[in-house]
Amino acid sequence: MQFIDKVKVHLKAGNGGDGIVAFRREKYVPLGGPAGGDGGNGGSIVFVADTNKSTLLDQRFHRSIKAENGERGKTKGMFGASAEDVIVKVPVGTIVKDLADERVLADLTADGQREVICQGGKGGRGNRHFATSRNTAPEHAELGTSGEERDVEIELKLLADVGLVGLPSVGKSTLLSVVSAARPEIADYPFTTLTPQLGMVKVDNTFSFVMADLPGLIEGAAEGKGLGHDFLKHIERCRLLVHVLDMGHEDPIQDYEVINRELADYPGKLSERIQLILCNKMDEEGAEEKLQAFREKYPDREVFPASTLINEGTEALLWRIKQLLPEIPLYPLYDTELSVEKKVFRYDPEEEKEFAIFREGEHLWRLESEKLLRRMDRLDLHQEEDALRFARLLRNMGIEEALRQEGCQNGDEVYIGDFAFDFVEED
Numbered sequence: 367m368q369f370i371d372k373v374k375v376h377l378k379a380g381n382g383g384d385g386i387v388a389f390r391r392e393k394y395v396p397l398g399g400p401a402g403g404d405g406g407n408g409g410s411i412v413f414v415a416d417t418n419k420s421t422l423l424d425q426r427f428h429r430s431i432k433a434e435n436g437e438r439g440k441t442k443g444m445f446g447a448s449a450e451d452v453i454v455k456v457p458v459g460t461i462v463k464d465l466a467d468e469r470v471l472a473d474l475t476a477d478g479q480r481e482v483i484c485q486g487g488k489g490g491r492g493n494r495h496f497a498t499s500r501n502t503a504p505e506h507a508e509l510g511t512s513g514e515e516r517d518v519e520i521e522l523k524l525l526a527d528v529g530l531v532g533l534p535s536v537g538k539s540t541l542l543s544v545v546s547a548a549r550p551e552i553a554d555y556p557f558t559t560l561t562p563q564l565g566m567v568k569v570d571n572t573f574s575f576v577m578a579d580l581p582g583l584i585e586g587a588a589e590g591k592g593l594g595h596d597f598l599k600h601i602e603r604c605r606l607l608v609h610v611l612d613m614g615h616e617d618p619i620q621d622y623e624v625i626n627r628e629l630a631d632y633p634g635k636l637s638e639r640i641q642l643i644l645c646n647k648m649d650e651e652g653a654e655e656k657l658q659a660f661r662e663k664y665p666d667r668e669v670f671p672a673s674t675l676i677n678e679g680t681e682a683l684l685w686r687i688k689q690l691l692p693e694i695p696l697y698p699l700y701d702t703e704l705s706v707e708k709k710v711f712r713y714d715p716e717e718e719k720e721f722a723i724f725r726e727g728e729h730l731w732r733l734e735s736e737k738l739l740r741r742m743d744r745l746d747l748h749q750e751e752d753a754l755r756f757a758r759l760l761r762n763m764g765i766e767e768a769l770r771q772e773g774c775q776n777g778d779e780v781y782i783g784d785f786a787f788d789f790v791e792e793d
């Protein structure tokens with residue numbers, strides 16, 4: 367299995383359709399009013415974390431992703447159709463960075479998590495929005511805004527529950543090979559393992575976890591020595607580390623301290639991870655004494671003596687992992703700053719909320735409500751009477767109050783589906 371962990375992709379969200387200028391010309395209506403409809407919204411590009419995906423292979427073959435533009439507005443006040451969002455499914459553990467400024471746009475850590483990476487443009491308003499008592503026949507309409515466009519780098523951080531760390535040749539791969547079905551290469555020379563290997567470890571019928579066998583670390587790894595540096599970043603997401611020591615080595619205590627210094631020097635707070643210590647190769651001469659010495663020097667550490675070669679002592683380690691893992695959180699890597707699309711209210715079917723509010727910009731809000739949309743179908747919102755009905759609906763459904771509570775201000779624009787209105791506070 368090739369491990370694809372970084373891909374550059376060009377993204378372009380759809381542009382909003384232009385609003386148009388048109389006038390009503392109907393039989394028996396002497397003075398037709400402005401009737402240019404609004405353009406539809408452009409499609410956004412939305413990334414969704416999906417546990418069924420394990421690689422960035424799809425992205426490797428689709429280096430450019432584009433969403434459709436919204437349609438132009440139509441005559442007789444009809445809206446242009448909005449374009450569909452493009453959904454990009456990526457593995458859990460994917461990070462999306464803007465190549466222009468290295469900013470992290472999204473850190474997809476949970477199954478089903480959705481992040482809008484490129485916002486589609488908004489449709490322009492048709493001329494009927496611009497009629498005033500002085501100018502009943504406005505000849506201008508808004509253009510749709512452009513959809514966002516950016517080059518991003520998509521990176522997959524290896525997601526494993528447990529990461530194996532230690533000097534080369536201490537038996538990390540041997541451990542993985544005896545507790546999982548993975549078959550990593552094992553040999554008595556250093557740096558046998560060159561790329562991270564993953565294995566699924568089944569503790570019993572109810573509990574399994576992912577273990578990552580990583581290349582050996584050496585002194586200076588945090589500054590790039592050996593192979594460690596490239597792969598230290600992969601263990602950033604590990605919730606728990608198993609530190610493997612070779613008790614046949616001259617000074618396992620010193621080995622232990624060397625590795626811990628490297629972890630501390632790496633900027634991912636790796637040294638704060640819970641560590642279980644597997645004292646391996648207990649079959650070697652002098653191992654018992656060295657184990658004793660280690661316990662005396664570090665009485666508070668959790669130590670598991672083992673001989674992975676003959677799969678002895680590993681069971682106690684697995685049971686302890688089973689106990690600990692459920693209590694350890696996932697480590698988010700970055701604080702995401704998706705500043706524009708700040709979600710303030712999520713639709714929660716269990717609570718039977720009838721609407722959801724999303725902040726899309728400083729003074730721009732999006733409203734989602736099946737119920738309201740159904741009611742709106744029957745309203746002609748450009749008739750004053752129906753507009754009042756709509757306002758009453760907003761109030762009765764609690765939407766007005768909710769908008770206010772979320773910080774919507776006088777004059778802010780709110781849209782639902784293809785319809786936009788201004789939030790006006792009466793005094």
Ligand SMILES: Nc1nc2c(ncn2[C@@H]2O[C@H](COP(=O)(O)OP(=O)(O)OP(=O)(O)O)[C@@H](O)[C@H]2O)c(=O)[nH]1
Pocket residue numbers: 532533534535536537538539540541551552553554555556557558559560580581582583646647648649650672673674675676
């Ligand atoms: N005596 C003894 N040797 C072991 C034991 N476990 C592993 N070995 C041997 O130690 C050597 C290194 O084992 P690996 O599992 O490849 O070590 P590693 O930590 O993955 O090494 P790198 O991938 O190079 O970092 C091999 O020759 C193994 O057979 C053990 O319990 N006792």
Ligand SMILES: [Mg+2]
Pocket residue numbers: 538539540550551552558559579580581
């Ligand atoms: Mg190895």
